[in-house]
Each structure stands twice: as C-alpha cells, then as structure tokens.
Amino acid sequence: MASLVDSGLLMLRNDDGRPTAAETVAARTAEQQRTLDRFLAGIEKRAFRMALLATSNRDEAFDIVQDAMLKLVENYSSKPEADLAPLFFTILQSRIRDWYRRSSVRNRLRSWLGNGDDDDDVDMLDQLPDPSSRTPEELLATRGGIAALETALTRLPLRQQQVFLLRAWEGLDVKQTALVMQCAEGSVKTHYSRALATLREKLGDHV
C-alpha cells in the first residue's frame, strides 16, 4: 500500500501535514468498521432471539444471524447508520423465510416418505407428552413469564410472530414493518392484531 502511495497511484502525500487521501480512506474505513461493530453488537441478541423464536433451533438461529450479518457488512457497510437497522432486519427476515421454505419442503418430503412406513410400528416414546408442548399457562406456573411468553410466541404463525416482534419489540411502524416483511401495510396490521389477540388470550395478566 505504501508503495502505491509512494509511486503516486494513490493521492500523494501532502506537504502541509494534512492527511493524505489514503490516510483519509483508512480512517473512514476504520470508522465504518466501528459503526458496524457497534450496531451489530447492539442488535445481535435481539436478532438471535427473533431467529430462535422463528426456528426453535439454536444452530439454525445462529446461522440465520450470521448470514444476515455477513450480508449486511458485505453489501451495505457504507450506508448511513440510520439505515442499518431496517436493512439488517430485512435481510434477517429474508433468511428466516428461506429457512421456513426449506423446512416446509423437508417436512413435506419427510411426511410423504413416512406414509410408506408401517403404521402399526408405533414407537411408544412418541406417545409420551412432549415437555415443550405444555400450555403457556402451565409453563407460567413452573418457569415464569418468559417461558410462557416464548411458548405463546413460538405457537404463533411465523408471519404473525415476526410482525409482532418487529412492531412491539423493535418499535418499527407499520410502513417499516411492511418493507422489512415485504408485504402490504394492511397485512402488517392484520398480522399484528391477530398476534396481539392470541397473546392476550394466552397470557392475559400473567406476563
């Protein structure tokens, strides 16, 4: 790099002590990196929780967050700081939708292949109740509000869930949420309203 500067391919050193173009670029780059790091550090936990609520799988959630971060950094690192959050959540939602589509196809294939199995061969373990399938009210009694809330959120349809989180938790307005979710503003209102009604019904005064 120094040789490029010295050879004059980049802007040459100023005699009056002002920073050179290369130094200016380097300083700007470092500042952008700090901005990105600060932004991602502030948002990573919530992004992970959103992805985890969508997938119910830690590894999948980590992958989704990682993809979203990489994509944001690679393509939008020069964007103003105020634009980073909508961009990041748009990417995150896109990744969640991709995951959902893949999972749907996989589940359809699995159920289709499963139809060929012998129906009489029932595993008794499958008949046992799944601890994670307890109702929010039951969880509330044993593990407190967050478990009940997680369960209630996890049981929401994906779009309702994510719209609710973006609106209620991230504080996006209807228009921003519609852009992030790539749907109409009317759909955002409907999803949000239904999600809130369900949560009100499931959680009531418990949370």
Next chain:
Amino acid sequence: MSNSDFDKTNSTLPSTPVSADDALLASIRQELDRSCSALDGQTLSRLHRIRSAAIERRPSRLQAMLLPFSGLVTACALVVAVSLNWNGGLQSEPAADSLEDIEILAANEALDFYAEYEFYQWLAQE
C-alpha cells in the same frame, strides 16, 4: 427497551387505546429484554465470534479502491497477450523456412548445388 439505533421517534406503536393491551405490550417487551440479558455466556461468545468474523470479512475501502487498478492491469496483460499472439500468427515464415529446408534435404540434388544457388541465379541473370 432495546438500545437499537432505530429512530424510534418516528415509529408509532400500535394505536390501541390506553388499555390492558398497553400493559401487556410493556410486559412482553420487558420479558423479551430480560431474555436477552439472560443469554448464557456460550451464546454470547458465539454471537461475538459471528460478529467479529462478519466485520473482518468486510471488504476494505482500500481494496475497493484498488479494484479498478487490478482491472486495468488485467486489461493491459490481456492486450499484451493478444498482440503477442497476433504478431506470432503473422510471423509464420520460420515454419515455412523449415519446410523448405526439409524439401532441400530430401531432394536428390547435391547439396553443393544449393550452396551455390545464389551464384547460379546471378550467373543466369548476366
């Protein structure tokens, strides 16, 4: 609430009247924030690694600046390669000379005749 960099002054939360819904929403936000604060060290460490990897992978501004130069260098190299090949195509005479030499060597005439070929040519013109 989160310390997101969103400009939340513009964001209007759902316009339900002040009611039990507001209290429910506030509680939900609080619980979600608490769940983030309660993430275990392993999760936080992994998130940190993911973030660091993303930041490091970022193409630097200097690299971006050098891209046009690398393109220029590639273009120059391509031009040189093509022109060399072009000239090489035109300079096919050595190959023709070689074929001529083979013909001479394969001929039955004495090699002396070819050695003196130019002399005989001059003699014929005189």
